[in-house]
Amino acid sequence: MVLHPAERPAELTDTVPCSAVPADPDAVLARSALAASPSLRLQLGDVAADLIEAHTILHDGTVVLAVDPMTPTGGLLVAARGQPGAVRLDVTQLVPVAVRSRVWARVQVLGTSRRFDPGILDSCDSDTIMLLLDLPAVALWAVEPVEVGLTRDTGGTTVSVSAFRAAQPDPLAADQARDLQHLTQCHGDVLDRLATLVDPALTVGVARVVPVAVDADGIVLRAEAPDRHTDVRLPFAHRLTSHASLAEGLRMLLAQAARRGSACPPRSTASTQRTPVAVCDLPKGACGMSPV
Numbered sequence: 001m002v003l004h005p006a007e008r009p010a011e012l013t014d015t016v017p018c019s020a021v022p023a024d025p026d027a028v029l030a031r032s033a034l035a036a037s038p039s040l041r042l043q044l045g046d047v048a049a050d051l052i053e054a055h056t057i058l059h060d061g062t063v064v065l066a067v068d069p070m071t072p073t074g075g076l077l078v079a080a081r082g083q084p085g086a087v088r089l090d091v092t093q094l095v096p097v098a099v100r101s102r103v104w105a106r107v108q109v110l111g112t113s114r115r116f117d118p119g120i121l122d123s124c125d126s127d128t129i130m131l132l133l134d135l136p137a138v139a140l141w142a143v144e145p146v147e148v149g150l151t152r153d154t155g156g157t158t159v160s161v162s163a164f165r166a167a168q169p170d171p172l173a174a175d176q177a178r179d180l181q182h183l184t185q186c187h188g189d190v191l192d193r194l195a196t197l198v199d200p201a202l203t204v205g206v207a208r209v210v211p212v213a214v215d216a217d218g219i220v221l222r223a224e225a226p227d228r229h230t231d232v233r234l235p236f237a238h239r240l241t242s243h244a245s246l247a248e249g250l251r252m253l254l255a256q257a258a259r260r261g262s263a264c265p266p267r268s269t270a271s272t273q274r275t276p277v278a279v280c281d282l283p284k285g286a287c288g289m290s291p292v
Contacts, residue, residue, distance in 0.1 A: 029105055030107045032169040092105075193258070
């Protein structure tokens with residue numbers, strides 16, 4: 001379970017205004033995983049194929065696949081057209097840094113396939129059109145979801161199709177992997193300061209604290225001990241609306257850590273001796289990780 005520093009479930013974050021909280025966080029996570037993943041597994045009956053850089057998701061939750069109809073997989077898609085739930089899509093979202101237990105979420109979509117209607121382009125924004133143009137130059141197929149499942153370490157759940165269609169990917173989802181890798185590789189000092197916001201009881205005996213997820217509501221740090229790990233969510237002061245606001249969200253957390261550090265004596269953790277393994281070469285404005 002992901003915990004607050006106060007050991008409350010992450011879903012009970014108080015600091016985000018009710019009007020800004022997504023109606024269905026599971027739907028947002030499912031949409032984010034599908035949108036950000038470079039690959040998915042397509043299953044038709046007993047036949048499965050891995051599609052790499054060959055899918056995207058439209059604003060209304062329709063999944064678009066690029067599959068050559070002259071291939072065996074394409075032939076099965078042709079045969080499955082219009083059959084409710086005949087197409088299964090699987091996506092596994094992995095923690096993008098080197099940790100154990102890297103599976104963050106699994107998404108399964110059962111859907112009905114049909115040939116992609118080019119007329120849909122009239123209602124697509126420019127970003128969606130560019131994503132469609134980036135797909136391989138083969139036949140496009142639209143998969144309309146009829147059932148959506150989400151599995152995490154806390155268990156599995158069924159996501160309402162209407163909620164899935166209404167949700168949009170988290171604004172940080174597309175860049176999450178790059179951001180977490182950058183923090184891990186270049187800003188160990190920042191992570192050490194963020195770690196001071198974690199309940200000390202959760203970091204006893206840990207070998208390191210590493211970021212494993214970030215979204216519009218906060219960043220999740222994993223306290224790793226030799227035989228266990230605990231994920232702790234640090235909520236941002238307010239919900240972020242774009243990737244450009246991530247630096248400000250992190251700076252506010254660092255300011256909170258600085259205030260806590262001035263009020264409390266420093267404590268020693270296994271991660272305090274860590275040094276960055278790389279030098280940050282991003283411009284100050286682009287990185288935003290200047291000292292607080």
